[in-house]
Structure formats: structure tokens, C-alpha cells
Amino acid sequence: MTRTKRMTAPDAWKLARKESKYVLSPASGPHDGSALPIGVWLRDHMHLAENNKEARQILHSRQVVLNGHIVTDDHIGIDVFDIISFPKINKHYLILVDADGKQIEKEISAESANFRLVKVANKTTLKGGKTQINLTCGANFISDDLYKGKDTLVIGINGDDRFAVAEHFPYAVGSMAIIIGGQHTTKVGKITKIYTQASSLPNRVILQDANGSELETIEDYIYVIGTTESYLKNWGVEA
Numbered sequence: 001m002t003r004t005k006r007m008t009a010p011d012a013w014k015l016a017r018k019e020s021k022y023v024l025s026p027a028s029g030p031h032d033g034s035a036l037p038i039g040v041w042l043r044d045h046m047h048l049a050e051n052n053k054e055a056r057q058i059l060h061s062r063q064v065v066l067n068g069h070i071v072t073d074d075h076i077g078i079d080v081f082d083i084i085s086f087p088k089i090n091k092h093y094l095i096l097v098d099a100d101g102k103q104i105e106k107e108i109s110a111e112s113a114n115f116r117l118v119k120v121a122n123k124t125t126l127k128g129g130k131t132q133i134n135l136t137c138g139a140n141f142i143s144d145d146l147y148k149g150k151d152t153l154v155i156g157i158n159g160d161d162r163f164a165v166a167e168h169f170p171y172a173v174g175s176m177a178i179i180i181g182g183q184h185t186t187k188v189g190k191i192t193k194i195y196t197q198a199s200s201l202p203n204r205v206i207l208q209d210a211n212g213s214e215l216e217t218i219e220d221y222i223y224v225i226g227t228t229e230s231y232l233k234n235w236g237v238e239a
Contacts, residue, residue, distance in 0.1 A: 027075035035077025036103050038066065038084075042074075045105060063088050067116055067137075068157030079103070080180050080223075081117045083157060085110075094235050099186045108235045114158050115166060117231065119223060120151045139163075152224040154231060167231065169224040176226035177207060184215045188230060194219070 027037075039055040042048045042064070049055040052074065058064060059072045065085040066078065078084065082095040084105070092113035093105040123145070124132040131145040135153075141163040147153065150171035156164040169175055171191075178188045189207030192214070196203050203219040225231050232238075 027073060027077065035079045037074060038064065038071060038076045038078050039074025041078060041084075041103075041105075045103075068162060083108075083113050083116045085113050094237070096237065097180055097185060101181065101185050106235065106237060112235050114156060114161065115154050115234075116157050117223070117225065118153050118155055120147050120149055120153065122149050123147065150219070150222075150224070169226055169231070171222070171224050174227070175224045176228070176230055177205075177222050177224045178230070178232070179207070179215065179217050179221050180223050181221035182217050184217055185221075187215050188225070189215055191222075191224075 036045075039049075039052060039059065042055045042058055043051065049058060056074050059074055062070050062072065063086055064071050065087060066076065067083055078095050080095055080097050080103070083092065084095065085092045090110060092108050092110055094108050094113075096104050096106055098104050118139070119136045121134045121136045123134060124140075126132055126142075130142050132140050133143045133147055133153075134140045143163075143165065147168060148171065152169040152171070153165050154167035154169075156162055156166065173191050173194065175191050176188065177191055179185055187207070187209060189209040191205060192208050193206040194203065195205070205217055205219055205222050207215045207217070207222075209215060230237075
């Protein structure tokens with residue numbers, strides 16, 4: 001499917017509902033079906049194009065870089081913590097969500113656009129004893145056997161620093177985390193408890209925010225962003 005009815009598009013896309021009947025669907029890739037197609041982002045969020053044709057022209061001119069890769073497919077999906085750059089005009093953006101769960105973008109510096117947050121999905125032992133770190137964004141790389149599933153890494157995305165790990169934030173009690181889904185979306189706090197469910201129910205996580213209030217959410221909504229303080233401050237995000 002290449003198109004989605006605008007009226008049934010995910011609320012996270014933050015689209016006007018009555019402008020047209022259809023909107024692009026995201027291509028299969030590292031993000032799920034709620035990921036916003038980059039062509040729609042260029043047109044409806046950034047207003048750099050008036051229609052799909054103009055959005056495709058921008059992409060085909062190889063002016064858009066997503067997480068260090070030039071993208072030309074307008075169906076490629078984008079989601080929270082993706083980095084989008086326009087090198088020709090030296091503009092860089094971090095994808096976030098607001099308190100209503102809708103995707104937003106924040107302009108960031110060229111220096112901070114060299115890094116991104118990624119979550120570890122799992123790891124695989126290869127022949128020769130090497131360890132492959134598999135990320136939830138679909139990428140993988142060979143590294144030391146230091147990381148565990150649900151840990152967050154800060155990695156380089158350009159040139160020789162691509163996949164070089166600059167920071168490691170373990171998924172553990174005491175780490176700082178942000179909630180990226182559910183009723184507490186965008187809330188930040190320190191992990192105080194992790195409840196592992198013996199059933200098929202999702203694990204539960206308790207955070208304590210700066211005011212001492214407790215926030216409960218499911219594990220899938222947790223994204224670790226630091227050990228003692230939020231890494232998001234490096235992008236000018238108050239959290």
C-alpha cells in the first residue's frame with residue numbers, strides 16, 4: 001500500500017484531516033506503521049513543498065540526510081530521536097513527540113546533529129566470538145560485549161565516527177528515562193522500579209520525576225536518556 005486515508009492516519013502525524021482524501025504510507029523499515037513518511041514531513045510539517053511532487057523533487061536532489069544517510073524515497077518513515085539534516089543550507093532537526101504524542105521537530109546545531117540516541121534490541125555472538133549489537137532502529141554493528149537489551153547508546157552517524165559509541169546509558173534502576181507513549185508522554189524521571197511480569201503482560205516501570213511524583217508506564221514506552229542527567233540537554237531540550 002502506498003497511500004493511507006488522511007482521516008485514518010495516526011494522530012501522531014499531526015495532519016489536517018480535510019485537505020485531501022489520501023496521504024503517503026510509510027515504507028517498511030526500522031520503524032512501525034506509525035512512523036511519519038518523510039515526504040509528508042517535508043510538506044505538512046516543514047512546509048518546504050506544496051505537494052507530493054515537490055517533496056519528491058527535494059528528495060531526488062539528494063538534499064535530505066536522515067541519520068547520516070541520504071534519503072530519496074518519500075515513503076521512508078521517521079520517528080522519535082531521528083536526526084534530519086539539510087547540509088546545503090546547514091539546517092538540522094531532531095524528531096521528538098509532544099505531550100499529546102504528536103511528532104514535532106526541534107532545530108539543533110550542526111555539532112549536535114552528528115550524534116543520535118539508539119536503543120539496543122539484543123545482541124548476537126558471531127563466529128570468532130565477536131559480538132553484534134542489534135538496535136531497534138534496524139541497524140547493527142560489531143562492538144564489545146558491554147551492552148544489554150533496552151540500554152541506550154549515543155552513537156556517531158557520520159564518517160569515521162559512524163556507530164562509534166560516545167555514551168552508554170543502561171536500562172536499570174537509577175538511570176534517567178523519558179516516556180515516549182501513553183498518558184505520561186514526554187515526562188522524565190529516574191527509574192525507581194522495574195516490575196517483570198511472569199505473564200504475557202508488558203513489564204511495568206516506575207519513574208520518579210523532579211517533583212518526587214511517581215509515574216507508572218509500560219516498558220515499551222521507556223527510553224533511557226542518561227545516568228545522572230538528561231542527555232537531551234545537548235540538543236537544547238529541557239527535560
